[in-house]
Amino acid sequence: MIYLAHTAHWQFLGLMAGVIAWILILTTTGLNEWRLWYVADESVITSGVAWVGIWRACFYSHVLPRIENCQSIGISDHFAPVEISVAQVLMVLALLCGLVGNITAAVAVRMVYFSIKNRRNVRLVFVLAGTLYVLTGMLLLVPLAWNMSSVLKNSTIGFPPEFHLPAAPVRQQVGSAIGVGIFASILMLISGVLLFCYRYAWAALSTEASRDTRDPLQGPWTETTLAQKSELPDGTNQGGDNPAFHREEIS
Numbered sequence: 156m157i158y159l160a161h162t163a164h165w166q167f168l169g170l171m172a173g174v175i176a177w178i179l180i181l182t183t184t185g186l187n188e189w190r191l192w193y194v195a196d197e198s199v200i201t202s203g204v205a206w207v208g209i210w211r212a213c214f215y216s217h218v219l220p221r222i223e224n225c226q227s228i229g230i231s232d233h234f235a236p237v238e239i240s241v242a243q244v245l246m247v248l249a250l251l252c253g254l255v256g257n258i259t260a261a262v263a264v265r266m267v268y269f270s271i272k273n274r275r276n277v278r279l280v281f282v283l284a285g286t287l288y289v290l291t292g293m294l295l296l297v298p299l300a301w302n303m304s305s306v307l308k309n310s311t312i313g314f315p316p317e318f319h320l321p322a323a324p325v326r327q328q329v330g331s332a333i334g335v336g337i338f339a340s341i342l343m344l345i346s347g348v349l350l351f352c353y354r355y356a357w358a359a360l361s362t363e364a365s366r367d368t369r370d371p372l373q374g375p376w377t378e379t380t381l382a383q384k385s386e387l388p389d390g391t392n393q394g395g396d397n398p399a400f401h402r403e404e405i406s
Contacts, residue, residue, distance in 0.1 A: 162267065162353070163264060163267040163268065163353060165349050165352065165353075166260075166263070166264060166267070166281060166349060166350055166352075166353050167264055167268075168349065169260065169285075169288075169345075169346040169347075169348075169349030169350050170257070170260045170261060170264055170346070170350075172342050172343075172345060172346040172349070173253070173256060173257050173260055173288055173342075173343060173346035173347075174257055175342065176253070176291075176292075176339045176340075176342040176343040176346060177250070177253040177254065177257055177291075177339075177343075179335055179336070179338065179339035179342070180246070180249055180250055180253055180291070180295060180336070180339045180343075181250060182335060182339075183246070183295075183332050183333075183335050183336035183339060184209075184210075184246045184247075184250065185210075186208060186330070186331065186332035186335070187206040187207070187208035187210075187211060187212070187213050187225075187330075187332070188206045188208065188330030188331045188332045189206075189207060189208045189209060189242075189302055189330045189332045189333055190206070190207040190208075190302070190305075190306050190327055190328070190329070190330055191204055191205075191206065191207075191327060191328035191329075191330050192204065192205040192206070192207050192212075192214075192320065192324045192327060193324050193325045193326050193327070193328070194320070194321055194324055194325060195321075195325050196321070198218065199216055199218055199219065199319045200214045200215070200216055200319065200320075201215060201216050201217045201218065202214060202215040202216075205320055205324075206330065207312070207320075208228075208330075208332065209228065209239050209242045209243050209246065209298070209302075210227065210228055210243070211225045211226060211227045211228055212225065212226050212228060212314070212318055212320060213225040213226075214319075214320070216319075219319075224319070226317060226318045230243050230244070234312065234313045234314060234315060235312075236305065236310065236312055238298065238301040238302050238304075238305050239302070241297070241298055241301065242298030242301070242302060245294050245295070245297055245298045246294075246295070246298060248294050249291050249294040249295045252287055252290055252291045252294060253287070253288070253291040253343065255287055256284050256287030256288045256290075256291055256347075259280060259283050259284035259287060260281075260284035260285075260288070260346075260350060262280060262284075263277060263280040263281045263284055263350070263353075266280060277353075278353055278354070281350045281351070281353040282350070282351060284347075284350050285346075285347040285348070285349075285350030285351040286347070287347075288343050288344070288346045288347030288350060289343075289344060289347035289348075291343050292340045292341070292343035292344040292347065295336055295339060295340040295343065296337075296340045299333050299336045299337055299340065302333065303329055303333050306327045306328065306329050306333075307329075309323075309324070309326065309327050310327075311323045
């Protein structure tokens with residue numbers, strides 16, 4: 156069995172980066188600061204700014220009973236714009252895909268670093284994990300770019316009265332959640348590329364296969380033949396059969 160641990164240091168780094176990226180995706184999904192919603196009327200929203208995420212909208216107020224007031228945004232709410240509904244679905248898919256990618260990458264790294272006999276498919280497992288990482292990054296980029304575009308266009312949202320938010324704010328600003336998500340997406344894509352780059356196993360495993368065909372003690376098997384019989388000057392054959400072992404046939 157050959158030693159392959161030294162061939163996967165970059166892939167181990169990719170696994171660590173993928174785990175960090177998945178944690179950042181989880182953080183992005185739960186943050187409220189996707190959009191900073193600035194309002195002119197501060198009679199209710201005393202801070203003058205509200206945080207609109209993909210799951211809820213929150214603001215601070217000293218007028219209402221609770222200092223921080225949050226209202227949930229469901230995927231079936233009629234007032235929710237399509238980019239928020241799509242973000243709710245794609246962020247959950249990105250979390251699941253990234254989790255499976257981390258598990259697959261961990262299995263691939265374990266196949267390299269530990270003495271597992273069947274390591275012929277190690278690069279295939281790395282490619283599968285890299286594909287899941289890239290897919291996770293793409294699933295994450297779509298809702299981030301879409302919501303950021305809506306913020307830059309200052310798109311309106313028809314909130315119900317219980318939200319205490321105007322449909323059109325004075326201005327909007329991209330929140331920190333989108334920045335964290337973009338960083339997580341780039342990190343996830345880099346992790347996928349690092350896993351795709353694992354190629355050392357092909358040469359190592361082919362060398363191991365060629366060694367298996369040799370004799371462990373004497374090396375490759377060689378074929379030898381006995382020398383041919385030759386005649387001496389007196390006419391007798393050298394290396395002939397011993398007459399003592401000849402028997403006369405009885406007719």
